[in-house]
Amino acid sequence: MVRKLHNFDDWIDYFRYWQDSIGLEQDYLRSFKFEAKFGEQEVSHIEFGHYRGQRKWPTVMHIPDQRIRDALLNLIVYQGDTEFASVEQQRNLLQHAPSDYDLLSLQRVMTEEMRHGWQMSYLLCTHFGDEGKREAAKLLERRADEGERLLGSFNEIVDNWLDFFTYTQFIDRDGKFQLKMLSVSGFDPLSRSMGPMLKEESFHLGTGNNGLLRIVKAGKMPPEVIQRFFCKWIPTAFDLFGTDSSSSAHWAYVWGLKGRYDERDNPVEPDKSHLNEMSRGLYRQEIAKLVDRLNMFIPERERQLKVPELQFNRKIGMYAHQPHTVDGEPLSAEKYKDYLATVLPRPEDIQLVHDIEKEPGWIEAKKADSLLS
Numbered sequence: 001m002v003r004k005l006h007n008f009d010d011w012i013d014y015f016r017y018w019q020d021s022i023g024l025e026q027d028y029l030r031s032f033k034f035e036a037k038f039g040e041q042e043v044s045h046i047e048f049g050h051y052r053g054q055r056k057w058p059t060v061m062h063i064p065d066q067r068i069r070d071a072l073l074n075l076i077v078y079q080g081d082t083e084f085a086s087v088e089q090q091r092n093l094l095q096h097a098p099s100d101y102d103l104l105s106l107q108r109v110m111t112e113e114m115r116h117g118w119q120m121s122y123l124l125c126t127h128f129g130d131e132g133k134r135e136a137a138k139l140l141e142r143r144a145d146e147g148e149r150l151l152g153s154f155n156e157i158v159d160n161w162l163d164f165f166t167y168t169q170f171i172d173r174d175g176k177f178q179l180k181m182l183s184v185s186g187f188d189p190l191s192r193s194m195g196p197m198l199k200e201e202s203f204h205l206g207t208g209n210n211g212l213l214r215i216v217k218a219g220k221m222p223p224e225v226i227q228r229f230f231c232k233w234i235p236t237a238f239d240l241f242g243t244d245s246s247s248s249a250h251w252a253y254v255w256g257l258k259g260r261y262d263e264r265d266n267p268v269e270p271d272k273s274h275l276n277e278m279s280r281g282l283y284r285q286e287i288a289k290l291v292d293r294l295n296m297f298i299p300e301r302e303r304q305l306k307v308p309e310l311q312f313n314r315k316i317g318m319y320a321h322q323p324h325t326v327d328g329e330p331l332s333a334e335k336y337k338d339y340l341a342t343v344l345p346r347p348e349d350i351q352l353v354h355d356i357e358k359e360p361g362w363i364e365a366k367k368a369d370s371l372l373s
Contacts, residue, residue, distance in 0.1 A: 002134055002137050002138055002141065003137045003141070004133075004134075004137075005125065005133040005134075005136065005137050006133075007125065007133075008121075008122060008125040008126065010133075011121055011125050011133070011136050011137070014137060014140055015034075015118065015121075015140060017140075018084070018140040022087070022088055022091055023091065024087075024091060029107060029110060029111055029114075032111040032114070032115075034114065034115055034118045035115075035118075036118065036119050036122040036193075037115075037119065037193070037196035037197075038189070038192040038193060038195075038196070039192050039193075039194070039195025039196055040192070040195070041056070041188060041191065041192055043056075043184075044056060046186040046256040047184050047186075047256075047259065047263065047264070048184070048253065048256060048259050048260075048263060049186070049253055049254045049255055049256035049257075050254050050255065050256065051064075051186060051255070051256045052256070054186075056185075056186050056187070056188040056191065057186055057187050057188060058188045058189070059127060059189075060072070060127045060128060060187075063187070065255070067251075067255075068255045068257065069128075071248070071251060071252055071255060071257055072185075072187055072190070072257055073124070073128055073131065073132065073135065074248075075182065075190075075252065075257060075258060076120050076123050076124055076135075076190065077120075077124070077135050077138075077139070077150075078150055078151065079116075079120050079178065079179075079182070080116075080117050080120030080121055080124070080136070080139045081139055081142065081149055081150045081151070081154070082149075082150075082151060082153075082154055082175065083113045083114065083116040083117035083120065084113075084114070084117040084139055084140065084142075085142075085144040085149040085151075085154035085155075086110075086113045086154065086167075086171075086172075087110050087113050087114055087117075088143060088144040088145060089144050089154065089156070089157070089158040089167070090106065090109070090110055090158050090164060090167075091110070092158075092159075093106055093158065093160075093161065093164055094106065094107070096357075097161075098161060098357065098362070098363050099363075099365065099366065099368070100368040101365075101366040101367060101368045102161070102211075102363075102366075104368055105207050106164070108203060109168065109203070109204050109207055112200040112201075112203070112204070113204075115200070116197050116200070116201075117139060119193050119196075119197065120136075120139070120193075121136040121139060123189055123190060123193065124136040124139075126189075127189065151239075151240055152236050152239055152240075152315050152316075153171050153174075153233070153236040153237060153239070153240055156232070156233070156236060159350060159353075160350065160353045160354060160357060161211070161357055161363070162215065162221065162225075162226065162229050162353050162357075163229060163233075164208075164211070165207070165208050165211030165212050165215065166208070166212065166226075166229045166230060166232075166233050167208065167233060168204050168205065168207045168208030168211070169205070169208030169209055169211070169212055169287075169290065170208070170230075170233050170234050170237045170287060171233060171236070171237055171240070172201060172204040172205055172208060173205055173208075173237070173283070173286070173287065174237045174240045174241070174283060175201055175204075176198065176201050176202070176205060177241075177261050177279055177282075177283055178240075179194050179197050179198050179201060180194070180198065180261050181258050181259055181260065181261055181263070181279070182194050182258055183195065183198065184258075184259035184263045184264065185256070185257050185258060185259070186255070186256030186257060187257065209290060210366075211363070212226075212294055213293070213294065213297070213364075214363045214364035214366070215362070215363050215364075216294050216297045216298060217297050217364045218361060218362055218363050218364050220356055220359060220361065220362040220363075221353070221356055221362065222352075223298050223300075223303040223304065223305060224303065225345075225349050225352060225353060226305060227305055227306070227343075228343060228344055228345045228346075228349055229345055230291075230305060230306075230307070230308070231308055231312070231313070231326060231343045231344055232344055232345055234287070234307060234308050235308060235312055235313040235314055235315075236315070237283070237287075238280055238283075238284070238310055238314060238317075239314060239315050239316045239317070241276045241277075241279050241280040241283065242276040242316070242317075243276065243316050243317050244274070244276060244277055244317045244318045245273050245274060245277075246275065246276045249272075249275040249276050250272045250273055250275065253270065253272050253275055254272065260275065260278065260279070261279050261282055262282070276317075280310070284307060284310065287307055288307045291305050291306065291307050306326070308326045309324070309325075309326065309327055309328030310328070311324035311328040312324050312325065312326050312327075312328065313340070313344075323335070323336035323339075325339065325343075326343055
């Protein structure tokens with residue numbers, strides 16, 4: 001049963017209950033000053049789609065079509081759901097951080113993710129009436145641990161620090177793409193929400209990228225094990241961009257709700273039937289460069305890391321549940337299950353990661369005060 005909220009203050013009380021229910025006891029996480037933040041509007045008019053050139057919509061009542069309002073509500077709900085899910089996924093790492101620096105980094109990531117969920121809930125409660133309040137309550141009622149979150153990545157287990165750094169490198173990087181695409185939204189409160197969120201998200205990406213670099217430079221974690229965790233997370237990140245030939249992405253663009261990642265820099269009229277594929281391709285190009293950088297510190301070429309091809313282990317889209325190798329080669333259904341065991345983390349790999357993470361020097365050291373510099 002969804003809790004009935006009368007106003008945003010009711011939601012705040014429910015948020016505090018959610019923090020209690022998932023066991024957030026750290027003083028820093030509980031005392032953080034949560035607030036809705038809005039940046040300056042860079043462009044006052046709608047920049048793409050059918051309503052291009054018209055003034056951005058300051059309230060839902062200014063939106064001319066109920067279908068557009070419904071699609072907007074859905075976009076905000078999905079974004080908010082990811083934020084609270086990530087906190088649920090990461091919270092157990094608070095008990096075994098490799099250093100004060102990493103604990104402070106984790107706490108900052110988690111508080112900023114909660115603030116992003118707070119921001120989306122504020123929009124829902126403030127602009128969407130009773131329906132918005134119901135959806136804001138449901139954001140706090142689904143649980144990643146129970147597999148109830150709306151998108152696949154956010155029901156996976158973050159078990160260890162290799163998981164965490166891989167997650168913040170690849171899953172949060174998808175988040176950057178999504179926030180950038182919403183930053184040009186025709187709904188003014190949503191687009192102005194994105195500037196502060198993107199600034200905070202950049203720290204999360206840096207945490208993942210630097211964490212993986214520190215692991216590779218230390219040389220204690222076998223590249224073959226790191227690769228298995230890449231194979232766990234990266235296909236779920238590809239799925240986050242949505243189905244191929246998506247009608248919802250098409251209409252979100254036509255209605256001016258969600259633009260392209262490079263909307264302001266790309267003068268070419270998009271193929272609106274393949275918007276998700278285009279974003280997914282840009283994302284893959286970006287993460288491939290990051291993996292190439294990691295490989296600079298792995299001298300044995302045959303042990304170097306790689307990004308799985310788009311066909312591997314997908315759960316949505318044209319490749320959903322189709323048997324392909326990491327390199328994109330088709331397999332028989334009979335061989336696929338056994339093949340997955342050779343490329344995804346096994347119980348013994350997870351145990352090995354835990355054992356390595358107990359050893360001194362498994363990750364390159366950083367001082368906590370470097371977070372302030």
